[in-house]
Amino acid sequence: MTVKARQPRRIAAIIGRCLFSAVGTPAAGIWWKRFSPAAPPSAGEGVPGTVYSYECAPPHDPTLKQVYALVREMDVFQNLVEVRATDGRFVLPRPLHFVTAECQQEKAFLLQPKAELVLCYEIIKDILAKGETIAREEKLGRAFISRYLSGALRFIMLHELGHALIRELDLPITGQRGDIRR
Numbered sequence: 001m002t003v004k005a006r007q008p009r010r011i012a013a014i015i016g017r018c019l020f021s022a023v024g025t026p027a028a029g030i031w032w033k034r035f036s037p038a039a040p041p042s043a044g045e046g047v048p049g050t051v052y053s054y055e056c057a058p059p060h061d062p063t064l065k066q067v068y069a070l071v072r073e074m075d076v077f078q079n080l081v082e083v084r085a086t087d088g089r090f091v092l093p094r095p096l097h098f099v100t101a102e103c104q105q106e107k108a109f110l111l112q113p114k115a116e117l118v119l120c121y122e123i124i125k126d127i128l129a130k131g132e133t134i135a136r137e138e139k140l141g142r143a144f145i146s147r148y149l150s151g152a153l154r155f156i157m158l159h160e161l162g163h164a165l166i167r168e169l170d171l172p173i174t175g176q177r178g179d180i181r182r
Contacts, residue, residue, distance in 0.1 A: 049088040052076075052096045059102035064121040071100050071124065074146075076153060083157050092168045098157070100124070108156045117160045119153070127152045149176045 054077040059068050077083065077098050094115050103120035111118055131148035135141065166173060 017093060022044070049090050050081075050092040050095050051088045052098055055097065055099045057099055057101040059121050059122075061102055064102055064125065066123045067121045068100075070128075071121070076100065076119075079150065080154055080157055082154060086161065090165065090169065094168070096161075096164055096168070108160050110160055110167065112167065115164065115168065117157065117164055119157060119160075123154070123156070125148070 056068065056072050056076075059065060083098070092115075097114065097116045098119070099116055100119045100121060103118065103122060105120060106126045108117070108119045108123055110116070123134065127149055128145065129155040131145040131152075135144045138144075165171065
């Protein structure tokens with residue numbers, strides 16, 4: 001196997017260690033503390049990676065205005081530490097653009113032509129409703145709803161980031177090509 005052929009495997013291994021070693025391991029806290037940037041690296045810092053962009057698009061549906069306000073208030077992308085930790089760490093063929101938007105569906109997805117990772121307001125609204133129901137039934141406070149939402153958004157965006165990195169870096173996958181559905 002040539003060096004060039006091994007490179008995607010090495011990149012996949014590094015991504016796997018970076019993203020997935022943090023899930024439930026004691027060493028994860030040390031890793032995030034050491035490597036998590038407070039702000040994305042700038043070109044002047046000598047970091048060779050591609051910096052992501054972030055946007056919250058205002059919805060047209062009045063029932064989503066409250067969700068939009070919440071997303072902006074909680075600065076959703078700035079608070080997804082695991083996503084921010086990868087910002088500027090990889091040399092990508094083009095920048096990734098994270099966006100919250102009205103989609104008329106409860107979902108999140110990778111919009112391939114633009115390299116956009118879209119988080120729909122409708123899914124955020126659904127997650128909030130489920131969190132509120134659980135909090136009410138279990139007699140938990142507002143802090144639970146916030147943690148519930150943060151955890152769900154963290155999982156969703158890391159999942160979509162995985163799809164984006166597989167596509168943009170042309171990483172090998174296990175199983176059938178159709179299993180990644182993108």
